[in-house]
Amino acid sequence: MARLSLADRATIANMSPEYGATMGFFPLDHLTLQYLRLTGRSDETVSMIEAYLRANKTLVDYNEPQQERAYTSYLQLDLPDVEPSVAGPKRPHDRVPLKDMKADWHSCLDNKVGFKGYAVPKEARDRVVPFSFHGIPAELKHGSVVIAAITSCTNTSNPSVVLGAGLVAKKACELGLEVKPWIKTSLAPGSGVVTKYLLKSGLQKYLYQQGFHLVGYDCTTCIGNSGELDESVASAIADNDIIAAAVLSGNRNFEGCVHPLTRANYLASPPLVGAYALAGTVDIDFDKQPIGTSKDGKKVYFKDVWPSNEEIAQVVQANVLPDMFKTTYEAIPRGNPMWNQLSVPSSTLYSWDPSSTYIHEPPYFKNMTMDPPGPHGVKDTYCLLNFGDSITTDHISPAGSIHRDSPAEYLLERGVDPKDFNSYGSRRGNDEVMARGTFANIRLFNKLLNGEVGPKTIHIPSGEKLYVYDAARMYKVVGQDTIILAGAEYGSGSSRDWAAKGPMLLGVKAVIAKSFERIHRSNLVGMGVIPLCFEPGEDADTLGLTGHERYTIDLPSKVSEMGPGQDVTVTINTGKTFICTLRFDTEVELAYFDHGGILPYVIRSLIKQ
Structure with a gap:
């Protein structure tokens, strides 16, 4: 470890999803201090950090006898076995x-x-x-x-x-x-x-x-x-x-x-x-x-x-x-001439421009009252999408360039030339664009399409094959909520906020999966979407679910009657029922759900203060 450079440690820590972790940790040692000096920190700052780490016994000094440490598990790695x-x-x-x-x-x-x-x-x-x-x-x-x-x-x-x-x-x-x-x-x-x-x-x-x-x-x-x-x-x-x-x-x-x-x-x-x-x-x-x-x-x-x-x-x-680090970092606050010449309004509230295709007022707080709405159940909902294993945030989130298909209609209607569509990343401040790009991945595999790959689904009541956004809009027009069925590791990959925001804007009220990626599950909770896990050994296929059914999820009417990880009953319109685990894992997540998501929760808390 003493010979592994800090840059290599950072690469390994950042690549943690590839080996199934949230992040990688390395001990703080002389190379940590050496890196701080390399990147332009003053001797005074580095000395202060070293003193702090030594006082808290978190600095490994290889020149001193090493104190034996206890770990929950150990991994034996022979370096000759490591290969390109x-x-x-x-x-x-x-x-x-x-x-x-x-x-x-x-x-x-x-x-x-x-x-x-x-x-x-x-x-x-x-x-x-x-x-x-x-x-x-x-x-x-x-x-x-x-x-x-x-x-x-x-x-x-x-x-x-x-x-x-x-x-x-x-x-x-x-x-x-x-x-x-x-x-x-x-x-x-x-x-x-x-x-x-x-x-x-x-x-x-x-x-x-x-x-x-x-x-x-x-x-x-x-x-x-x-x-x-x-x-x-x-x-x-x-x-x-x-x-x-x-x-x-x-x-x-x-x-x-x-x-x-x-x-x-x-x-x-x-x-x-x-x-x-x-x-x-x-x-x-x-x-x-x-x-x-x-x-x-x-x-x-x-x-x-x-x-x-x-x-x-x-x-x-x-x-x-x-x-090199010092001069580069010092220049960051100065920005560049184009950025510095932007006109900045003096008002404390943002003035929404209804004609902007880049920044649009999102609907998260519309019709919000000071009283939390309480937990919402799911009654007679249709399945918007039926997935297998390893659906990633890249499948869910709007990402990359905007192609001239259904999601682009919004821009075309507002006079945006296709050459100026830009990317979803650049338009992430416009919920109308991002909602249309949710589940727009060309490699999306949705079981409702019977083997066809692409960003479409079946609108169950009509039997029409539509872009996911168009099907979701048809459900929303008649006040019909939807759910998603999924397999294992739902939401793996980069933990993007729009992977949770997008489905919520499409009217998705719950996701029933074999398992969730940890951060994506938390993000769904933050947007008021109910995460549910099938019982061990069960999934949509073993239960005979095709996604053409209608689903009712029985939840208590008061959050005080709910508990983290409790069992809930899901009933389908054939009369069949099955048990799922409610994946609100903490009391604070139940509080978010009571408020309709983390954003209304925060706003109400700030107003009360």
């Missing part, structure tokens, strides 16, 4: 050792459609699709990389891996290797400091030469903000049903999240992103197959462009300096 890996092609926790990547890819092509399968017929697996990229002869096949992104995450605030990617680019340039021009490459560091040490090291020019140009310091590819693929590439993929790949250094790769046309998405370290970009495919064994040909005609292998730990350490030591 990537994750994918559809989930961040599906780890693939680098040496097994080629074999794993071929099994994915063969497997039935699922998290690790595409069911590509044998006769189509080796198909090569030629096309013209702006006059340059090009070709694609299953596994071809079309997006390679060193994208904003803890990875791109970690000097060793970013500079490692720079060294890969440098070695490739020196050997005469180039990334194919039809591969969309980008560099989106997690901090402006990254640009400073890339420039000082002289490595930025090599990244640029390989196409990894700076696109900004923000969430980009792993939230769907990769931009469009070139039309020739997009057509080659779509017209020939190619399983194209994206390789990115973020930590989210759920299907449909990165780009609609990249059905395979692999998470990798920044240097590995560069290596796969050079190879142009994920269908490669780096130990046995060359990634390209040098300018003198020799085969170039992975080992020829991969920097040693010593090389990386030397570049980091010489080019990552405390003053």
Whole structure:
């Protein structure tokens, strides 16, 4: 532990969802203090922090005898067993050792459609699709990389891996290797400091030469903000049903999240992103197959462009300096000229602009009274969506670019040109846009559609197949609430607020699932949506539920008669009943429910003060 850099610790802590945790913790030690100095904190501040940590006995000093500590569980890890890996092609926790990547890819092509399968017929697996990229002869096949992104995450605030990617680019340039021009490459560091040490090291020019140009310091590819693929590439993929790949250094790769046309998405370290970009495919064994040909005609292998730990350490030591952090952080409050020139109203209340398509007054407090409404039951409701396992917040939340389909009608009606639709992230202040983008993921698998994949559902009373928003609106017009059925791990992935806000705005009153991701369950509670869990060993399928039934959830009329984790009875219109666990886990969550959600609870509390 004493040798693991703080940047590496931060990366491991941030990647905790991949190993099933909320976050990772590391001891505070001399490297913590060293990092504070590196990032521009004064000696006085660091001394104060060290004194505080020592006084509270939370600083590990490796020069002193170590006090034996008691833990609830222990894990034995042999460091020689740790090996390079990537994750994918559809989930961040599906780890693939680098040496097994080629074999794993071929099994994915063969497997039935699922998290690790595409069911590509044998006769189509080796198909090569030629096309013209702006006059340059090009070709694609299953596994071809079309997006390679060193994208904003803890990875791109970690000097060793970013500079490692720079060294890969440098070695490739020196050997005469180039990334194919039809591969969309980008560099989106997690901090402006990254640009400073890339420039000082002289490595930025090599990244640029390989196409990894700076696109900004923000969430980009792993939230769907990769931009469009070139039309020739997009057509080659779509017209020939190619399983194209994206390789990115973020930590989210759920299907449909990165780009609609990249059905395979692999998470990798920044240097590995560069290596796969050079190879142009994920269908490669780096130990046995060359990634390209040098300018003198020799085969170039992975080992020829991969920097040693010593090389990386030397570049980091010489080019990552405390003053870089200090000057970058000091400039943050000054903003930029465009931001600073914005006109700021002096009123204490926000003046809503009804014509704005970016910021719209949300309905959370409309018709709110000082008296809490009390717990709401669920009576004779229809099922809006019927899901299986691993429905993520990427399936639920509006994310990425806004496409010209049902959710975009709102913008078209207000005169917004499609080229100005922008992204859901940029319009997250407009509940009308975000509600329309909820469950708009193109890879949504809803059992009500009998195998069809996409952002639609069946409006049960009419039998119509509609976009989810349109079906929800039809229910709401007649005052009809809805529920959602789901499998295990409902709401896994990034814990986005709109994954709970969106369903609430659509009229969803309850979610019945096998299990919930912890934070998403809490977010549902905060929006007044009832989380229920099937009894162990049961789910919608074992109970014979198709989603075409009507559901009544019996809850007490007073919150004082309810308790965390109590059993409740669900009755369907056939007369069948089953027991669920009410997943209000604490008394304060019951208080939120009594108030209609955390937002009304907070407002009422502030007014009373």
